[in-house]
Amino acid sequence: MNLILLGPPGSGKGTQARELERRHGFVKLSTGDMLRTTVLDSKKIGKQLKEIIDSGALVPDNIMVKMISERIEYPDCKKGFILDGFPRTTAQADALEKMLKKKGMQLDYVIEMKVNSKILIKRISGRYSCAVCGTGYNDDFQKPVTKGVCDNCASREFVRRSDDKLGTFRLRLEAYEEQTAPLLPYYRKRNCLKTVNALNKIENVTAEIEAVIGGA
Numbered sequence: 484m485n486l487i488l489l490g491p492p493g494s495g496k497g498t499q500a501r502e503l504e505r506r507h508g509f510v511k512l513s514t515g516d517m518l519r520t521t522v523l524d525s526k527k528i529g530k531q532l533k534e535i536i537d538s539g540a541l542v543p544d545n546i547m548v549k550m551i552s553e554r555i556e557y558p559d560c561k562k563g564f565i566l567d568g569f570p571r572t573t574a575q576a577d578a579l580e581k582m583l584k585k586k587g588m589q590l591d592y593v594i595e596m597k598v599n600s601k602i603l604i605k606r607i608s609g610r611y612s613c614a615v616c617g618t619g620y621n622d623d624f625q626k627p628v629t630k631g632v633c634d635n636c637a638s639r640e641f642v643r644r645s646d647d648k649l650g651t652f653r654l655r656l657e658a659y660e661e662q663t664a665p666l667l668p669y670y671r672k673r674n675c676l677k678t679v680n681a682l683n684k685i686e687n688v689t690a691e692i693e694a695v696i697g698g699a
């Protein structure tokens with residue numbers, strides 16, 4: 484099963500992709516995570532990427548298309564993959580369509596994570612993650628069972644994203660509205676768009692996605 488999770492910053496793409504990966508073994512391909520790893524690993528291109536990400540703008544299409552095209556050829560993607568944060572422009576969606584065709588792969592569903600912008604600010608400003616294993620948490624909605632200790636790996640170190648500041652978040656939301664939201668009619672036309680109510684509790688959103696993919 485190959486899926487796209489499509490939604491604005493804070494709609495829960497990463498949260499749901501992690502859960503689907505845990506349940507089904509589909510590989511979570513998060514372009515945001517890949518970019519953040521490159522920022523840490525590569526001094527030269529990392530600096531340029533960090534500047535773009537922290538400005539709230541999108542990274543150029545050619546970089547993103549190359550990144551995904553190479554990654555989906557890894558053997559672990561054979562069982563299925565979940566694209567979290569890609570495509571984000573019509574040019575990326577066109578490139579994805581072409582590359583899947585060329586590689587003999589197909590897209591099963593594009594899942595729209597529908598929310599409203601009011602709730603997003605709360606989700607983004609409260610978000611943090613474990614510095615060791617990356618498990619995601621939220622000051623309001625998803626606290627660790629034991630305060631200050633990661634549920635998954637027991638680490639006591641946590642990090643917040645540098646692009647989660649309010650000003651940058653507003654620009655990220657604008658980039659979504661202008662450049663990514665046009666993908667909704669794009670995929671509706673191709674009859675693969677399904678919408679879930681991402682305002683619901685995390686576990687209820689997972690249940691809605693499961694209903695779409697038919698408990699694969």
Ligand code: AP5
Nearest residue numbers: 492493494495496497498514515542568606610621624685
């Ligand atoms: P990326 O990392 O993809 O960020 P984003 O799309 O802005 O989305 P977020 O990761 O902020 O939100 P999310 O939907 O994953 O929500 P989450 O599950 O964490 O991209 C970052 C940057 O990289 C971009 O701005 C761009 O510069 C660049 N980039 C990436 N891909 C690119 C591409 N293809 N092309 C060009 N540039 C690209 O949830 C948020 C919080 O809410 C968490 O704390 C979570 O616990 C909580 N939460 C989640 N669901 C719920 C719920 N149902 N109820 C209550 N709380 C919830």
Ligand code: MG
Nearest residue numbers: 496497498515
């Ligand atoms: Mg994310």
